[in-house]
Amino acid sequence: MHKPIPKRISEGSIKELLDFSFSDRRIICLDMIDSTNNYAKKLIEQGCDGWTVIVAEGQSNGRGRLGRTWVSPKGKGLYMSVILGPVSGQNSCNLITLGASIAVANSIKKLIGESPKIKWPNDILLDGSKVCGILTEIVLNSKGQNYIVLGIGVNVHAKEQDFPDDIKNKATSIHKFMEEKGRRISDSSKLLLAVGILSEIDNLITEDCRLSDVNVAMDTYRKLSASLGGRVMFINKERECKGIALDIESDGALVIQCDDGEIRKLFSGEVSIRGIMGYVD
Numbered sequence: 071m072h073k074p075i076p077k078r079i080s081e082g083s084i085k086e087l088l089d090f091s092f093s094d095r096r097i098i099c100l101d102m103i104d105s106t107n108n109y110a111k112k113l114i115e116q117g118c119d120g121w122t123v124i125v126a127e128g129q130s131n132g133r134g135r136l137g138r139t140w141v142s143p144k145g146k147g148l149y150m151s152v153i154l155g156p157v158s159g160q161n162s163c164n165l166i167t168l169g170a171s172i173a174v175a176n177s178i179k180k181l182i183g184e185s186p187k188i189k190w191p192n193d194i195l196l197d198g199s200k201v202c203g204i205l206t207e208i209v210l211n212s213k214g215q216n217y218i219v220l221g222i223g224v225n226v227h228a229k230e231q232d233f234p235d236d237i238k239n240k241a242t243s244i245h246k247f248m249e250e251k252g253r254r255i256s257d258s259s260k261l262l263l264a265v266g267i268l269s270e271i272d273n274l275i276t277e278d279c280r281l282s283d284v285n286v287a288m289d290t291y292r293k294l295s296a297s298l299g300g301r302v303m304f305i306n307k308e309r310e311c312k313g314i315a316l317d318i319e320s321d322g323a324l325v326i327q328c329d330d331g332e333i334r335k336l337f338s339g340e341v342s343i344r345g346i347m348g349y350v351d
């Protein structure tokens with residue numbers, strides 16, 4: 071007879087379901103914290119090992135990209151930071167972030183049987199609304215070694231009323247997406263997602279912080295992309311730039327054929343896609 075899957079995330083429950091390298095690493099499970107990325111930074115500065123994982127039930131100061139806030143109510147989402155490193159040589163942080171997006175998208179698909187899309191570079195979408203964001207940061211330790219912190223926030227059990235008004239029409243949760251389809255998610259979803267993401271990261275990213283197979287990963291990323299072929303808008307030197315997203319190159323750059331005739335390559339930043347997350351033009 072199968073043992074029931076635990077509902078709560080704990081070091082024991084994660085390790086019981088993991089059968090690879092993370093299972094002998096530190097997995098720190100916290101109740102409330104300001105931000106798991108802040109906690110990870112402090113650990114790195116104190117000299118912790120790579121492949122350490124921090125998960126919290128809730129965050130009082132969850133941080134998003136571009137200085138935004140990541141609303142992190144207790145029990146409603148997966149708030150996890152994965153420390154990778156030390157980074158050797160010229161490894162690309164951009165590509166690792168794209169790898170993390172694939173890891174999350176694959177794990178969500180495994181959980182609910184439907185594939186999310188990725189809005190370049192690392193927003194994960196269900197039915198065109200954001201279900202997960204990834205904040206990647208590089209932190210230097212006292213020995214001069216660089217570590218990568220992959221901060222992953224997934225809205226899992228959040229209901230409509232858990233989202234602030236200004237993001238209600240752009241954000242979703244796995245619960246909300248499934249409820250709209252008349253389906254339910256299990257109480258173990260956060261745990262299964264955490265285990266799934268760690269397992270995917272272990273497959274996709276090598277110990278020395280490279281994508282295990284760049285070509286395969288980038289092909290997968292392109293297939294999952296919500297951006298490719300779409301009409302997009304981004305800010306270039308304080309001016310709005312519009313065009314069509316042509317390609318994602320093997321260095322992770324988004325190539326855009328702009329309306330002014332120029333072809334531009336973006337390595338980071340924010341790109342709106344027509345018809346997605348409230349952008350209409």
Ligand code: BTN
Nearest residue numbers: 105132133134135203204221223
């Ligand atoms: C985004 O803006 O899309 C990125 C959001 C990242 C949120 C996660 S939640 C876990 C980790 N800790 C943080 O403070 N932020 C990241």
